[in-house]
Amino acid sequence: MMKKLISTKSIVVAASVVGAIWMLPAVAGARVSGVCSGCHTMHNSQDGVDVVAAGVSRALTKGGCVGCHTGTNDGLNDIPYVISTTAAYGTNTLAGGNFKWVADGSDAAGHNVQGIATRDGALGITPPGNGGTALATQITCAGTAGCHGKKTELDQFTAMSGAHHGNDSTVNGLSLAGSYRFLSGILGKEDTNWEYTNGAGDHNQYYGVDRGTDNGTADDAGTISALCAQCHGTFHTGAGEISYAGAMDSPWVRHPTDFDLSSIVDKANKEYQYYTTYSVEAPVATSVLTSGVVTTLVNTNVQTAGNGIVVCVSCHRAHGSPYADLLRWNYSTMDAHNGVTGNTGCFTCHTTKDNS
Ligand code: HEC
Ligand code: HEC
Ligand code: HEC
Ligand code: HEC
Numbered sequence: 001m002m003k004k005l006i007s008t009k010s011i012v013v014a015a016s017v018v019g020a021i022w023m024l025p026a027v028a029g030a031r032v033s034g035v036c037s038g039c040h041t042m043h044n045s046q047d048g049v050d051v052v053a054a055g056v057s058r059a060l061t062k063g064g065c066v067g068c069h070t071g072t073n074d075g076l077n078d079i080p081y082v083i084s085t086t087a088a089y090g091t092n093t094l095a096g097g098n099f100k101w102v103a104d105g106s107d108a109a110g111h112n113v114q115g116i117a118t119r120d121g122a123l124g125i126t127p128p129g130n131g132g133t134a135l136a137t138q139i140t141c142a143g144t145a146g147c148h149g150k151k152t153e154l155d156q157f158t159a160m161s162g163a164h165h166g167n168d169s170t171v172n173g174l175s176l177a178g179s180y181r182f183l184s185g186i187l188g189k190e191d192t193n194w195e196y197t198n199g200a201g202d203h204n205q206y207y208g209v210d211r212g213t214d215n216g217t218a219d220d221a222g223t224i225s226a227l228c229a230q231c232h233g234t235f236h237t238g239a240g241e242i243s244y245a246g247a248m249d250s251p252w253v254r255h256p257t258d259f260d261l262s263s264i265v266d267k268a269n270k271e272y273q274y275y276t277t278y279s280v281e282a283p284v285a286t287s288v289l290t291s292g293v294v295t296t297l298v299n300t301n302v303q304t305a306g307n308g309i310v311v312c313v314s315c316h317r318a319h320g321s322p323y324a325d326l327l328r329w330n331y332s333t334m335d336a337h338n339g340v341t342g343n344t345g346c347f348t349c350h351t352t353k354d355n356s
């Protein structure tokens, strides 16, 4: 019933991307449908001049994915901006982080997405944990070589077709618009401002599962880690885990994901019991669904079974961060028993490995 509402408020496409800056008239109120001309150009021509650079106007839009999604988040923008030259980590960046740092040349600080950065100097187009197999092309925003949209389509706009106008009021993974952040088949609860504001009770709620045994990828459908596993599959499996084909438990050979803090053997005697209030720095996913939909947030109930699931994005940002390996925090400051206090970064879960 409720149609996806999109507004044209403050859409600015970077001059460098399309060759012209255009600002749309502000629309009263957030998330109202905007006029077609705000986002579309019928002939890519105005007064005989190209509106956007040739080739960029796919689906007749006034900008490609990168063009429309470039800008500075101010909490009022109706477009989630994921690349900004003025990105200040944790201040005007969103849940996925930002591509600024990889665009500025730090290959390890983000996914080297086509149109944003050149190929990764060290990794090329081969995702680590993919059995050495390269992608068909450099990683893209959407489609076969990307994260958003349908994986079956190589072309980004074919892969995304209909998503922006689709009904996304129910995120059940059954349609693209109804998938978490247009990530086909992925579940989750979407924070309305993409975590521009955030806190224990104000965040995206990621979906995960607790894998008691490792079935490869059979039992992880719809999780945020399954998204990452599309290209980094080995890192999500416990294959090689010492008790492989049996329990998922310590000692591990790979950091666990899709594994619940509540399932830790002898939990009552371990450090993980002290992670109780949700941390946006090291988030945990929930496995709790109501009619196939994530409806509630993990807040002060991290230790409730199903609410403390470790996922790839517990430690990584999907787009990029100022830190190596797209990490959510500076790993080089995670210094065990050496002066650091407070449950930050790795210490959010490993609460007794700091100076305590
Ligand atoms: C706020 C920006 C925005 C506005 C306003 C907008 N569109 Fe779109 N539209 C898009 C984007 C982005 C795409 C391409 C990506 C996609 O399909 O999700 C698109 C795709 C389309 C498509 C192809 C895919 C589909 O959904 O069928 C059609 C047709 C379309 N728009 C028509 C319109 C019409 C008609 C209007 C005005 C009534 C309009 N749009 C207003 C952003 C917008
Ligand atoms: C004409 C401008 C325009 C273009 C082109 C465009 N987008 Fe968007 N995009 C928007 C707007 C506006 C929104 C905010 C819609 C909303 O959430 O109400 C949005 C939202 C999104 C979201 C977040 C959806 C959510 O659940 O919050 C994703 C992901 C996304 N776009 C991906 C893409 C990809 C991938 C492409 C290229 C295939 C693309 N966009 C092209 C304007 C655009
Ligand atoms: C479409 C395939 C694809 C998906 C899906 C994907 N990645 Fe990647 N990833 C790559 C490729 C290709 C590279 C190597 C080149 C680069 O950095 O762009 C990479 C590199 C990385 C790196 C190392 C960065 C560096 O440059 O050293 C990390 C960390 C990473 N990905 C994490 C993730 C996480 C977390 C997710 C899920 C949110 C994810 N990836 C989803 C393809 C993918
Ligand atoms: C969201 C919570 C969480 C975060 C954040 C986290 N871990 Fe873990 N870690 C776990 C859990 C849960 C286990 C499995 C514990 C068990 O099975 O006893 C684990 C296991 C480990 C192990 C293996 C222990 C064993 O018994 O085999 C190491 C080493 C480790 N983590 C290091 C790190 C480092 C380094 C970081 C930061 C980069 C980090 N962890 C961040 C939750 C987390």
Ligand code: HEC
Binding pocket: 127, 128, 129, 225, 228, 229, 232, 235, 236, 255, 256, 257, 310, 311, 312, 313, 314, 315, 316, 325, 327, 331
């Ligand atoms: C507990 C925190 C944590 C979790 C959870 C985690 N990672 Fe990592 N990841 C790291 C750290 C730290 C590094 C840096 C290298 C290292 O210390 O092993 C890293 C490195 C990487 C790399 C780069 C490897 C290379 O060869 O350069 C990729 C790709 C990656 N992670 C993907 C993933 C994926 C996919 C998941 C989920 C299946 C995941 N990570 C879950 C902490 C984590």
